[in-house]
Structures are given as structure tokens and as C-alpha cells.
Amino acid sequence: MNSLTITRRILIQFKRDKRSLALMILAPIFVLTLMWLVLDSEKDTLNIAVIDVPDAFEERINEQEDINVITMGENQAKEEIAEAELDAFILWEDGKPSVTIEGSDPNSTSIVKEQLQNVQGNDSDDMKVNFWHGSEELGLFDYVGPVLIGFFVFFFVFIVGGVSFLRERTQGTLERILSTPLKRSELVGGYLIGFGVFTIVQSFLIAGYSIYVLDMYMDGRFLYVLLVTFLLAITALSLGTLLSAFAKNEFQMIQFIPLVIVPQVFFSGLFPIEGMAGWLQAIGQVMPLTYGAEALRGIMLRNEGFTDFQFDLYVLTAFTALFTLLNIYALKRHRPL
Amino acid sequence: MTSVIVLQDVSHRFDSKEVLSEITLHIPKGEIFGLLGPSGSGKTTLIKLVTGLLEPTSGDVYMNGEKMPSLAQMKRYGFMAQSDALYQELSGKENLDFFASIYRLKKQEKKRRIKELLEMVNLTEVADHPVDTYSGGMKRRLSLAAALLHEPEMIILDEPTVGIDPVLRQSIWKELNRLKDHGVTIIVTTHVMDEAEKCDRLAMLREGRIIAMNTPADLREEIGADTIEEVFLHYGGASQ
Numbered sequence: 017m018n019s020l021t022i023t024r025r026i027l028i029q030f031k032r033d034k035r036s037l038a039l040m041i042l043a044p045i046f047v048l049t050l051m052w053l054v055l056d057s058e059k060d061t062l063n064i065a066v067i068d069v070p071d072a073f074e075e076r077i078n079e080q081e082d083i084n085v086i087t088m089g090e091n092q093a094k095e096e097i098a099e100a101e102l103d104a105f106i107l108w109e110d111g112k113p114s115v116t117i118e119g120s121d122p123n124s125t126s127i128v129k130e131q132l133q134n135v136q137g138n139d140s141d142d143m144k145v146n147f148w149h150g151s152e153e154l155g156l157f158d159y160v161g162p163v164l165i166g167f168f169v170f171f172f173v174f175i176v177g178g179v180s181f182l183r184e185r186t187q188g189t190l191e192r193i194l195s196t197p198l199k200r201s202e203l204v205g206g207y208l209i210g211f212g213v214f215t216i217v218q219s220f221l222i223a224g225y226s227i228y229v230l231d232m233y234m235d236g237r238f239l240y241v242l243l244v245t246f247l248l249a250i251t252a253l254s255l256g257t258l259l260s261a262f263a264k265n266e267f268q269m270i271q272f273i274p275l276v277i278v279p280q281v282f283f284s285g286l287f288p289i290e291g292m293a294g295w296l297q298a299i300g301q302v303m304p305l306t307y308g309a310e311a312l313r314g315i316m317l318r319n320e321g322f323t324d325f326q327f328d329l330y331v332l333t334a335f336t337a338l339f340t341l342l343n344i345y346a347l348k349r350h351r352p353l
Numbered sequence: 354m355t356s357v358i359v360l361q362d363v364s365h366r367f368d369s370k371e372v373l374s375e376i377t378l379h380i381p382k383g384e385i386f387g388l389l390g391p392s393g394s395g396k397t398t399l400i401k402l403v404t405g406l407l408e409p410t411s412g413d414v415y416m417n418g419e420k421m422p423s424l425a426q427m428k429r430y431g432f433m434a435q436s437d438a439l440y441q442e443l444s445g446k447e448n449l450d451f452f453a454s455i456y457r458l459k460k461q462e463k464k465r466r467i468k469e470l471l472e473m474v475n476l477t478e479v480a481d482h483p484v485d486t487y488s489g490g491m492k493r494r495l496s497l498a499a500a501l502l503h504e505p506e507m508i509i510l511d512e513p514t515v516g517i518d519p520v521l522r523q524s525i526w527k528e529l530n531r532l533k534d535h536g537v538t539i540i541v542t543t544h545v546m547d548e549a550e551k552c553d554r555l556a557m558l559r560e561g562r563i564i565a566m567n568t569p570a571d572l573r574e575e576i577g578a579d580t581i582e583e584v585f586l587h588y589g590g591a592s593q
Contacts (some may be wrong), residue, residue, distance in 0.1 A: 024451075025443070028447060187436065187437075192434050194406060195404045195451070195456060196428065196455045197427045286564070353405065
């Protein structure tokens with residue numbers, strides 16, 4: 017199959033171009049390490065459910081700013097906290113409040129604790145605190161880590177994939193291989209497989225380094241992390257090669273970073289988006305990184321199983337399919353057949 | 354004689370600019386057909402139409418009787434583009450191996466052809482060096498070898514001898530003539546007048562139109578000129 021011929025060529029090129037190889041693996045590892053060194057431990061409305069607590073206690077919580085108190089049953093509260101819709105719930109046990117904090121967002125965790133201490137005043141020692149996910153040690157780095165893994169893989173695959181496809185055009189080899197019986201789909205397929213093989217290695221190294229060397233909080237299965245990272249990388253590759261059709265040179269390819277990459281960061285979960293206007297949140301829904309980051313966070317912080325994050329995988333696959341088909345179509349400019 | 358290439362009233366525009374106007378020509382099998390014209394005269398566009406990389410705005414292009422573009426016809430010609438179109442990180446041998454694989458040559462045949470062609474273009478010694486260490490002339494030679502790998506019955510060359518020294522240019526023409534003797538049809542563009550002289554037939558292209566087409570000798574005789582350059586100036590000047 018012709019795609020495999022292209023795959024083999026891409027892998028040889030990678031072997032020769034050690035710098036690009038290093039960019040895709042060492043650069044993310046380097047930046048993640050920096051983040052880890054710099055970050056150690058901001059604010060929105062907290063959703064706290066109260067279950068059969070005395071009215072006086074409920075009133076005191078209600079007096080606190082930025083807390084949205086909801087009354088519900090214990091089972092419902094457990095269900096909602098599992099899906100991260102609640103930040104905490106409070107039960108009443110032996111005449112004392114028993115708090116369960118969602119725990120995957122260290123910012124919320126510290127605010128919940130702070131607010132409840134205000135409520136309790138001097139009696140705060142009497143309060144029992146449990147964590148649904150994670151533990152008290154979950155730092156900011158652990159919280160943003162999964163998003164960063166996804167982001168760096170996306171970013172570097174986008175750039176290297178886009179530029180190498182662009183160079184195919186600028187050095188004339190695109191025209192040359194299109195003057196052979198090679199199908200346009202075989203060319204795009206060859207790129208997907210060639211980079212695919214490479215991104216498996218890349219995902220493995222970056223995720224492995226973050227989790228086992230930097231000791232990023234990890235509650236879920238490593239295989240799932242690899243699966244999501246790999247799919248995200250393939251999405252980045254298909255987007256990068258598609259957009260390279262609209263760049264005349266490498267510099268114009270770099271110009272896509274502020275247009276395509278940076279906006280994705282804002283919606284990927286690094287910053288809370290719950291407070292944004294609805295139309296603004298909708299923008300996040302059309303960005304691949306949103307889904308990749310959500311899935312990664314679910315797996316690493318909340319130990320989500322396949323059924324919990326499969327929707328994100330389907331969306332990423334759909335993005336890849338869309339970008340790939342558009343790319344095959346865009347190549348018509350270089351050969352009508 | 355059967356024509357392997359036929360262009361019928363072919364015109365092509367980019368946006369609103371007409372690059373080629375009403376080109377009609379027939380190229381018989383085994384001919385060395387030259388396209389002569391200054392840069393910007395539409396030579397490369399004409400080549401792209403013949404190779405099927407472009408579809409004409411109007412008119413038809415046929416290769417071996419089949420309307421272009423056609424994937425089936427694409428394996429029947431070898432193409433040497435104006436740019437070298439090589440993978441810089443790969444060695445000369447790996448480049449040839451890649452193109453041979455695209456044409457789906459069998460393993461044994463691939464090995465044999467690569468060896469033969471490396472010898473022909475005199476690159477055997479540097480075959481394992483990466484292409485980015487090659488000189489301009491070496492890259493042109495490798496591009497030529499890549500176009501000949503699958504032993505096509507037709508070769509289309511866009512300015513094959515640009516930046517090549519006279520000795521090498523002569524050896525490339527020797528090879529083209531040898532291929533012609535084996536019945537290979539050759540289409541070559543050039544803006545070098547003395548090279549045009551070596552073609553069996555010549556089409557002079559100016560501002561997207563064929564201003565004259567005949568054998569080099571007849572072209573000269575018709576207007577009593579000594580050189581092809583005089584012929585070109587005669588027809589080219591007349592339209593001004």
C-alpha cells in the first residue's frame with residue numbers, strides 16, 4: 017500500500033531530523049518540568065449540597081458569599097459529586113457536620129474549607145472532612161497537569177506535522193508525488209500512520225514522565241491516558257496538515273499558533289469557564305483540546321472508566337475524520353483527480 | 354503515426370488571467386518534442402496540463418487516447434519537475450527507493466533500477482549521503498534518475514538542464530537520445546536556444562500562444578535564419 021511507503025519515508029526523515037524529534041518529545045517534558053517547579057498552589061460560585069442539616073446551620077452557610085446551597089437527598093448528592101457537579105456536600109452526623117469535598121480542583125477545595133471554617137467559627141475542629149476524589153495533597157500542578165499533557169502534545173504535533181506537510185509543497189515533492197498514480201487519500205493516510213506511530217511513542221514518554229517522574233496525581237489507568245493523548249495528537253496532526261494548505265511558508269504556519277492554539281488553552285479547563293457567557297462557552301465546544309483535556313482530567317483525577325470518557329473520544333475521532341476529509345479535498349488544488 | 358499526446362483547443366486561466374490560449378498540438382510516439390519560450394510564457398502550465406496536475410479551463414488533453422487527468426496514465430510517464438523535488442534528509446538512494454515504491458516496483462526490480470540509474474547519473478559514490486549535502490547539479494541528476502525509475506514510455510521534463518554544467522548537459526542529452534531510440538517519447542521545456550536545436554520538433558511559446566511549431570531545421574529555413582534564436586525573435590517580435 018502506498019500509504020505505508022509514505023509512512024516509512026516519514027519515519028526515516030524523523031530519524032535524520034533529530035531536532036524536530038527532540039522538539040516533540042523533549043520540549044513538552046522540559047516545559048512540564050518547569051511548570052512543576054514553578055506551580056505550587058482563584059474563584060467561582062461553589063455548589064454545596066446540604067442533607068438534613070439543622071436550619072440554623074444552613075442559614076449560616078447561606079450567609080457566605082459565593083456559595084450556592086442546594087438541598088437534596090444523600091444518594092442524589094453522591095451521584096452529582098461523582099460527576100463533579102457539586103463541589104461538596106454536608107451531612108449531619110452525631111450532631112456535627114460531616115463534609116465531603118469533591119477534591120479534584122484544589123482551588124475549590126481550599127475555598128470550601130475556608131468558607132466552612134467561617135461558618136463553624138471556633139467549633140471548626142468538630143467538623144469531619146472527607147474527600148470524594150484525591151486528597152488534601154492535590155496541588156495546582158496535579159490539577160492542571162492532565163490539561164498540560166494534552167496541550168503540549170497537541171501543540172507540538174500540530175506544528176511539526178503542519179510544517180512537514182507544508183514543506184512537501186514548498187520543496188516541490190508534493191507536485192512530484194502527485195504526478196504519480198498515488199491517490200490523495202493515500203498521501204494523507206501515510207501522514208496519519210507515520211505520525212501515528214511516532215505519537216504513540218511520544219504520548220508514552222510524555223505521559224509516563226509526568227506521572228511517574230514528576231509524580232503528577234494519577235488515579236486512573238495509564239492505558240486510558242495513552243489512548244486519549246494519542247487521539248488528541250492525531251487530531252492535532254490532521255488539523256495541522258489541513259491548515260498548512262493555507263500557509264505559504266513556515267512563518268505563516270507559526271501565525272496559526274495565536275489563532276488556533278492559544279484560544280484552545282482558554283477553554284480547555286485551565287481557567288474556569290463556568291462563569292462565561294453561554295455563547296462564549298459554546299466556542300469551547302468546537303475545540304478539540306476541550307474534549308481531550310476533559311477526558312484526561314476525568315481519567316487522572318477522578319479515575320473515570322471508559323464509559324465515562326468515551327463521548328470525548330468519539331468527538332476527537334469525529335474531528336480527525338472531518339479534518340482528514342477536508343485535507344484530502346483541499347489537495348484537489350494541486351491535482352484535480 | 355499515433356499521437357501519444359493530443360491537446361485540443363486548450364486554454365487555461367488563473368483567476369481572470371489567461372495563461373494559455375487555444376493550444377492545439379499532437380506529439381507522436383518516440384519524438385523529442387521541445388517547448389521553447391521565455392519564463393512566464395506558459396511552459397510550466399502546459400506541462401502541468403499534460404501531466405494531469407491541472408485541468409484546462411477549456412479544451413481537452415489526451416494521453417494515449419485517454420482524457421487527462423487520469424491516474425492510470427500517471428504511471429506511464431516519468432516527470433522531472435522544475436524544482437528538484439527531493440527529500441533533503443534522505444540519502445540519494447532512499448529518495449529513489451521512495452519513488453520506486455510509489456510506482457510499486459518489485460523488490461528485485463527496484464534494486465536493479467536504482468543501481469543502474471545511480472550509475473547512469475554518476476551518483477553511485479554519494480548514494481548513501483543525505484541529499485542536503487549534494488550540489489545543485491547532483492540534485493538535478495538525482496531528480497532525472499527518479500523520473501526514469503519505472504522505465505516509463507514517456508518522459509516529461511521541465512527545464513532539466515538549468516544550473517547544470519555543459520559536460521553534464523551533454524550526458525543528459527545523450528541519455529535522452531538513447532531513450533528515444535528505445536521508443537520513449539520525450540517532452541522537454543527549455544529556454545536555452547542551443548538545446549532547442551536538439552529536439553525533433555519545437556513549439557515556440559510566447560505569452561501563452563504557440564507562435565511557431567516545426568522541426569528546428571524547417572523553422573530556420575522558412576525565414577532564412579541561421580539560429581533558433583533568430584527564429585524566435587522573428588516570430589516573437591512580429592506579434593509586438
